[in-house]
Amino acid sequence: MPIKSSAESSDDIDLDLDDLTDDENEELSETEETCNDIINTSDSDTKSEQDDTSSNKSKKSGGRLTKKDPNEPKTPKKRGPKKKKLTKARLVKLRIRRMKANTRERNRMHGLNDALDELRKHVPCYSKTQKLSKIETLRLARNYIFALGDILKTGVKPDSVTFAKALSKGLSQNTMNLVAGSLQLNPRTLLPESTSFNKPYQFLYDEPLDFNSANVRSMPYQDPYSYPQNYGSYNQINSNANMHQMSQFPQQISTISSTNSLHSPIATPHMTSYGSQRNRSPLHGNTPDSTLPVDPMSSPSFFHCESNMESYTSAGTMASMGPGYGSHVMPPYQECNPYILLDELTENSLEPDLGVFNTGSNIPDVTG
DNA sequence: TAGGCCATCTGGTCCT
DNA sequence: AGGACCAGATGGCCTA
Numbered sequence: 469m470p471i472k473s474s475a476e477s478s479d480d481i482d483l484d485l486d487d488l489t490d491d492e493n494e495e496l497s498e499t500e501e502t503c504n505d506i507i508n509t510s511d512s513d514t515k516s517e518q519d520d521t522s523s524n525k526s527k528k529s530g531g532r533l534t535k536k537d538p539n540e541p542k543t544p545k546k547r548g549p550k551k552k553k554l555t556k557a558r559l560v561k562l563r564i565r566r567m568k569a570n571t572r573e574r575n576r577m578h579g580l581n582d583a584l585d586e587l588r589k590h591v592p593c594y595s596k597t598q599k600l601s602k603i604e605t606l607r608l609a610r611n612y613i614f615a616l617g618d619i620l621k622t623g624v625k626p627d628s629v630t631f632a633k634a635l636s637k638g639l640s641q642n643t644m645n646l647v648a649g650s651l652q653l654n655p656r657t658l659l660p661e662s663t664s665f666n667k668p669y670q671f672l673y674d675e676p677l678d679f680n681s682a683n684v685r686s687m688p689y690q691d692p693y694s695y696p697q698n699y700g701s702y703n704q705i706n707s708n709a710n711m712h713q714m715s716q717f718p719q720q721i722s723t724i725s726s727t728n729s730l731h732s733p734i735a736t737p738h739m740t741s742y743g744s745q746r747n748r749s750p751l752h753g754n755t756p757d758s759t760l761p762v763d764p765m766s767s768p769s770f771f772h773c774e775s776n777m778e779s780y781t782s783a784g785t786m787a788s789m790g791p792g793y794g795s796h797v798m799p800p801y802q803e804c805n806p807y808i809l810l811d812e813l814t815e816n817s818l819e820p821d822l823g824v825f826n827t828g829s830n831i832p833d834v835t836g
Numbered sequence: 837t838a839g840g841c842c843a844t845c846t847g848g849t850c851c852t
Numbered sequence: 853a854g855g856a857c858c859a860g861a862t863g864g865c866c867t868a
Contacts, residue, residue: 565854570845572855577843601841 592635593646604643611635629657 554562584602588594591608600608615634619625626634632651636644636658648655 566846569847569855573846573857574844576856581843603841 592650593643595646598646600643600646604639607638608635608643608647611637611639628653632658 584605585599587609588600588605591600591605591612593600593608611634615626615631618634628651632647632653635647635651639647644658645655648658
């Protein structure tokens with residue numbers, strides 16, 4: 469913990485030297501020495517940054533320390549209350565005030581952090597074991613709000629890649645991996661420069677994401693699980709290389725992909741680890757292997773992903789998919805799959821609450 | 837080891 | 853005068 473000198477601004481302090489204790493006098497002489505050092509070695513570049521700060525502060529002490537430059541603009545005469553003398557009592561009082569201010573500031577920041585923790589629980593990718601950074605939490609929350617707002621506005625459920633890309637706007641690679649993981653997607657599908665996959669969703673890479681675009685709105689929902697060919701291609705990838713290696717050898721993926729007539733960026737390696745014969749939309753509230761109960765969005769536990777990803781371990785490939793993609797950071801499907809949320813949002817849960825999107829909010833008003 | 841993230845201290849500003 | 857808020861500085865911790 470950095471401990472700084474608690475020197476008050478010298479602006480409003482006049483020193484009453486007679487009133488100071490030995491310690492205070494010692495502190496003062498040190499300050500004076502520093503000031504003299506700065507004056508005597510003003511052209512020296514060996515001064516530390518701290519000394520520079522002292523210099524800035526000392527200049528407030530008065531012009532008597534330096535010669536006045538005639539070209540320097542005239543500073544208006546100081547106004548305001550008369551400077552108060554720094555008596556011992558006042559010094560103690562100021563110290564106490566400073567300590568109290570520090571405590572308040574600490575508590576304020578703790579409150580801010582508590583609020584951020586609460587926010588973390590309400591965005592996708594919540595994990596107790598790997599917290600999103602503050603800035604990433606805010607960005608993801610913003611993206612999440614906009615994405616959900618667009619769903620309400622258009623009434624269209626985006627496909628998983630579209631939704632994931634909306635969530636990932638402006639996020640770091642690690643957070644993108646987490647987003648992809650929570651949506652059961654291959655992180656590579658979120659890369660704008662990705663050319664390793666097929667063309668059906670190419671417009672997502674070529675243009676900025678816009679839920680209102682005719683492309684998105686007119687696109688019929690395509691079930692990624694209805695691409696049996698993909699399973700073959702991804703199983704090949706799984707058996708040959710993990711995702712980390714894939715990211716290092718994109719040409720390998722291109723080669724594999726090109727051997728199949730139909731590919732979708734939605735299909736992912738770990739999707740193939742589950743019941744691929746089921747014709748299931750990712751927007752459905754089922755767990756991938758149908759063995760885990762799903763909490764609907766209305767469940768209070770939906771947003772609270774307390775447990776870790778033991779349920780993922782059977783998925784096989786998750787932990788080998790690169791940074792932020794291991795079982796130790798993934799939220800459980802049964803509680804954190806945002807697609808479960810999407811289903812519930814668009815079908816029933818939100819209707820009673822649409823009032824929150826009334827004027828004054830930057831969320832589109834879907835009631836109008 | 838550099839860089840990212842964080843907690844804390846600090847002084848300035850604004851407001852009550 | 854004092855509290856809230858803010859931004860800069862600093863050092864610790866962690867990770868790639």
